[in-house]
Amino acid sequence: MSGSGSPSWDAMGDEEQNPRLFIPNFLTSHQCKELEFIHKSNCAVGYRPHVFSTTLAHLVATNSAHLIMPLVPIRASLMEKVESFFQCEFELCIEFSGLISWSKGASIGWHSDDNRSYLRQRDFTAVCYLNSYGIDFEGGLFHFQDGDPGTVAPSAGDVLIYTADSRNVHSVDEITMGERLTLTLWFSRDGSHDEDVKLISQLSQIFPRQMNDVTITSIVPFPASDTMYWFSGSAHHSSSDLVINICCGRLHALGFSIYYSEDPTNDLLLSKPLKVTRKDEYYNFEFSNLLHALQKQRVRHHESMFLKDSGLLEVSFGRTGGSAMDEFSWDWLATGLDDWSSYSKHLHLELLRYVKNDVVREARKVFDVMPDRNVVSWTAMVRGYVQEGSITEAEALFWAMP
Ligand SMILES: O=C(O)CCC(=O)C(=O)O
Numbered sequence: 407m408s409g410s411g412s413p414s415w416d417a418m419g420d421e422e423q424n425p426r427l428f429i430p431n432f433l434t435s436h437q438c439k440e441l442e443f444i445h446k447s448n449c450a451v452g453y454r455p456h457v458f459s460t461t462l463a464h465l466v467a468t469n470s471a472h473l474i475m476p477l478v479p480i481r482a483s484l485m486e487k488v489e490s491f492f493q494c495e496f497e498l499c500i501e502f503s504g505l506i507s508w509s510k511g512a513s514i515g516w517h518s519d520d521n522r523s524y525l526r527q528r529d530f531t532a533v534c535y536l537n538s539y540g541i542d543f544e545g546g547l548f549h550f551q552d553g554d555p556g557t558v559a560p561s562a563g564d565v566l567i568y569t570a571d572s573r574n575v576h577s578v579d580e581i582t583m584g585e586r587l588t589l590t591l592w593f594s595r596d597g598s599h600d601e602d603v604k605l606i607s608q609l610s611q612i613f614p615r616q617m618n619d620v621t622i623t624s625i626v627p628f629p630a631s632d633t634m635y636w637f638s639g640s641a642h643h644s645s646s647d648l649v650i651n652i653c654c655g656r657l658h659a660l661g662f663s664i665y666y667s668e669d670p671t672n673d674l675l676l677s678k679p680l681k682v683t684r685k686d687e688y689y690n691f692e693f694s695n696l697l698h699a700l701q702k703q704r705v706r707h708h709e710s711m712f713l714k715d716s717g718l719l720e721v722s723f724g725r726t727g728g729s730a731m732d733e734f735s736w737d738w739l740a741t742g743l744d745d746w747s748s749y750s751k752h753l754h755l756e757l758l759r760y761v762k763n764d765v766v767r768e769a770r771k772v773f774d775v776m777p778d779r780n781v782v783s784w785t786a787m788v789r790g791y792v793q794e795g796s797i798t799e800a801e802a803l804f805w806a807m808p
């Protein structure tokens with residue numbers, strides 16, 4: 407389904423019979439990657455086997471409300487598209503929006519999206535494909551039972567919009583390899599099902615608390631109810647052995663081993679501090695809990711992408727990159743995620759330590775990435791150059807001093 411960038415099928419002959427719209431390249435690859443990051447670091451057990459989802463309510467409940475931000479303009483522009491295509495401007499609300507991934511074994515047979523009594527309020531569906539068939543996963547083709555197009559092969563950035571009623575009966579083939587990721591939205595004419603109303607009430611409960619207590623400004627997520635992270639291996643399991651913790655599973659899939667400071671019982675995993683190792687790498691960093699570890703490890707996993715993309719860094723970490731970011735190590739990035747002032751303090755100490763030990767090249771790397779240099783750091787750096795006899799560099803830096 408490659409396209410020209412403009413909506414297609416909107417002039418279909420059978421528009422009345424099968425009202426649907428396909429928009430190629432609606433999202434940029436940057437947006438797709440950002441949404442993937444949010445999902446991979448926050449998803450919880452989905453509504454069916456092999457399905458994981460990240461709902462907005464879940465992001466709020468896990469202290470990750472800031473991660474809703476990238477979704478806000480995307481939701482708004484999708485709503486605008488749906489309203490204008492179906493000629494119902496200002497009539498719709500978003501009933502549900504969620505990042506949904508399907509792993510091997512997931513599929514759905516013929517259905518319409520309003521086919522249950524509790525789903526009757528759904529009028530329209532928009533599915534944004536965030537990754538691609540044949541690249542990120544195999545299987546997972548989307549089929550309409552009638553009309554054109556019959557089949558859609560998901561491709562990152564494309565959007566499929568259709569009415570949620572029986573004019574658009576559809577199915578999705580089983581995933582046979584990889585993981586298929588979408589941002590899926592349902593729209594309703596019934597304002598009593600407005601997702602935003604619920605979200606705003608949820609958010610208004612947490613924000614006053616944050617404003618009154620400056621210490622609660624960390625963006626480290628905290629766990630929601632434990633049951634959100636457990637995945638039953640079998641629909642009829644009777645033994646707790648069959649229950650897998652999703653966060654543990656994902657960390658293991660990324661090659662990490664998990665170490666707790668004390669022997670944890672399964673149901674306490676989410677509240678215990680932990681450390682991780684990978685192969686022969688040991689990180690002397692204590693994570694507050696499993697979810698925290700997972701979010702940071704995902705950062706590392708996406709590290710090369712983040713380091714190349716200063717815009718994304720700014721959105722996610724509140725600071726811009728720059729060429730010096732190439733020198734960033736994962737430990738620094740992880741520390742930066744946690745608490746910016748302790749990160750800054752850490753850099754100042756590192757700089758002084760390097761200068762004291764005459765490791766001027768390393769000192770300069772630290773100096774270049776420091777977000778807030780002060781008179782001490784400038785002077786230390788100049789002193790480092792003088793100590794090692796690099797007078798030209800020392801002079802250049804001296805004159806560059808603000
Ligand atoms: O992900 C898709 O392409 C459609 C999924 C679907 O049909 C549903 O969730 O109802």
Ligand SMILES: [Fe+2]
Pocket residue numbers: 517518519576
């Ligand atoms: Fe569906």
